[in-house]
Structures are given as structure tokens and as C-alpha cells.
Amino acid sequence: MTLRALLPLAASLVVIACSGETEVQDRPARPVPIETVEAGGLQRSYEFVGRVEARRAVDLSFQVGGQLGQLPVTDGATVAEGDLVAQLDLEAFRRAEREANVQVQQARADLDRQQTLFDRGIAAAAALEAAQTQYDLRIVELETVRQNLQRATLRAPFGGLISRVLVENYTVVAPGQPVARLQDVGELRVSIPLSEDLVATFSAEDLISVEASFNFLPDRRFALVPRELVSEPDNASQTYRGILALPDNIPANVLPGMTATVYAEISPNADLPTAVTIPMTALGYDAAGLPVVYVFDEDVSAVYRRIVELGEFTEGHVRITDGLEPGERIATAGVSALQDGMTVRPLEGE
Numbered sequence: 001m002t003l004r005a006l007l008p009l010a011a012s013l014v015v016i017a018c019s020g021e022t023e024v025q026d027r028p029a030r031p032v033p034i035e036t037v038e039a040g041g042l043q044r045s046y047e048f049v050g051r052v053e054a055r056r057a058v059d060l061s062f063q064v065g066g067q068l069g070q071l072p073v074t075d076g077a078t079v080a081e082g083d084l085v086a087q088l089d090l091e092a093f094r095r096a097e098r099e100a101n102v103q104v105q106q107a108r109a110d111l112d113r114q115q116t117l118f119d120r121g122i123a124a125a126a127a128l129e130a131a132q133t134q135y136d137l138r139i140v141e142l143e144t145v146r147q148n149l150q151r152a153t154l155r156a157p158f159g160g161l162i163s164r165v166l167v168e169n170y171t172v173v174a175p176g177q178p179v180a181r182l183q184d185v186g187e188l189r190v191s192i193p194l195s196e197d198l199v200a201t202f203s204a205e206d207l208i209s210v211e212a213s214f215n216f217l218p219d220r221r222f223a224l225v226p227r228e229l230v231s232e233p234d235n236a237s238q239t240y241r242g243i244l245a246l247p248d249n250i251p252a253n254v255l256p257g258m259t260a261t262v263y264a265e266i267s268p269n270a271d272l273p274t275a276v277t278i279p280m281t282a283l284g285y286d287a288a289g290l291p292v293v294y295v296f297d298e299d300v301s302a303v304y305r306r307i308v309e310l311g312e313f314t315e316g317h318v319r320i321t322d323g324l325e326p327g328e329r330i331a332t333a334g335v336s337a338l339q340d341g342m343t344v345r346p347l348e349g350e
Helices: 003-026 091-119 125-151 196-201
Strands: 030-036 044-053 056-061 066-070 084-088 153-155 160-165 178-184 189-194 207-214 217-223 225-230 240-245 259-266 276-279 291-297 302-307 309-314 317-322 329-331 342-348
Touching: 030 291, 084 178, 091 125, 189 196, 189 259, 196 309
Parallel strands: 030 342
Antiparallel strands: 030 329, 044 189, 044 259, 056 178, 066 084, 084 153, 160 178, 189 240, 207 217, 207 259, 225 240, 276 317, 291 302, 291 329, 302 342, 309 317
């Protein structure tokens, strides 16, 4: 193909390229709702899903092994401190006690005989010491047997609810094998998950009110009393547990394992004046899965992606602990369609 033939083709490509550039330049800026970020208010509302727990719960077990002879408790039974929970067959323990008593008597008689012979100068001191040692050992064995006899009876260490019987009567159980689960329901408590941000930035003095409600009592709320904070996070969720006590005047049969909704009014820590909260619609994620927001630059009418650190989520909002300052302006909707440096048209207040 000659140069003269190529000229019209080149001219056509230039026209097409210029036409495409004109279309890009003429594309209107994307309208995006823009809001100014403000510092958190003096009071914040939180809602948690909590679970009712007993004040304490233990799996009762024997310190000795044997066959169960008595198991008078059942699931849901109420017991007082000292009540019989289970008892092993005592015949073998009593027989061992009788044998130990006989061995003590024999050792005592041998010790007396050696003492008499030693006093007469017939027996050596070593023989007397050996007899004394045997007698002492038999005493220890008798004490051990008597202790095992006592341990063959399992009694409630505190009053509470037998939530579950874990074995059947006449079962042969090993030492330490759980027999029944006892829960102290004298004070029921509610456990709620707390994020590390909430644990780190709030204290008991920041708590204004905390209440619980139940699905079976939808129109009632019950004031809770903070009890403790579990300082070791859950392995799966990496959240901490706050423990709050329920009042004892709830007009329903509330049991451990039930679900409660907990409402809390909390004042932010005064040492964190720059803490901000944004709507969930303003939160996006980059290709690496990191949380981002799009900050609006008024000088160039464009938005720029910025990685942020998240705190707790509540009521359609999320708390930003780092990466955003009060007074900055961000896109609050449609962030999945935005790109870093994209020109936008702000929709203030819409």
C-alpha cells in the first residue's frame, strides 16, 4: 500500500481518537451525597445481643472411682448446699476401711512387742525403728481409706439448679468424670460481646444506663448492674465479654441460655475528642479487604480513597478510631461505584 493510500486511513483514526477524547471530557461528574464528619456526641446508644448465664456453674465429679449406687437428682432439680447429689457403692470402701483397721492393730501390736524387747535389751534399735515406721505407714493408709470413703459421697457445694445429669445410675465412673452440672441461679447474669475498641476507650464511669429486654416480655425493660469484664478475648470473634446482673423481680422463669437484648447509653471518653461516627453506607472496602472511605476534596471536586480503622457497629453506623478527622467531608452513599481520584458533583444535604 502506497503512502498516498495510507493518508486517508490515518486521518480517520485521528478523527475517531479525537471523538473519543471529546466524549470522555464531556462525561458529566457523578453526583454523590457528601456530608461533613463530626465528632461523636456526648451520649451514644448501643444495642447488644446477650445470653443469660448463671453466676457460677460447675461440673460435679468424684475424686475416687467406682460404681454409682445412688443418683437422686434429675435434670432441673433444685438442691440446697450439702444435699446429696450422688453416691458410689460404699461396700468396697467400707471393706477397705476394715482391712486398714486390722493392719493398724497388727502394726501397733508389733510396735509394742519391739518396744518391750528393746527395753529388755533384747531387740536392736533398728528393729524398733522399723516397727515404728510400719505403724506410721498403716496409720496413713487408714486415713487415706477413710478419706476415700468420704469422697464416695458427692454433695452440692452450694445451692442451685441441676441443669443436667450427665450419667445414669449404676454407671462405673472414673475419678474426675462429670456426673451432674450445678448452676448457681441465685443471681442470673447477662453476658454481652464487647469490641476491643469499646473496652479500650470506655470505663464504668461512662455508663449512663444499661437495660435488658426479652422477647417474651416485649414491653418491659429491666435495669442491669455491671459485675465484671472478662479480660481474655474469645478465640473466634476476638471480642471481650461484659457481665451484668439481672434483677430478681423479673415476672418470668428466666433460665441460663436464654437470649436477651441489652440497651446501653454510654458517654464517650473525654480523652478521645476526635472520635467520629459515619453511616454504614459511607463504608467501603478496597481490593485487599481493608475498610475505606472516600474523602471529598473541594478544590478539585474529586474523592480520594482513604483506609480507616473501625470501632464498634451500632444502629446503622460505625465508629472510626483512626484515619478520619472531624470537619472532613466524605461520600456517604454509592461508594462501591467510586474510584480513587474520581471527579464528582457533591449533593449537599440530600
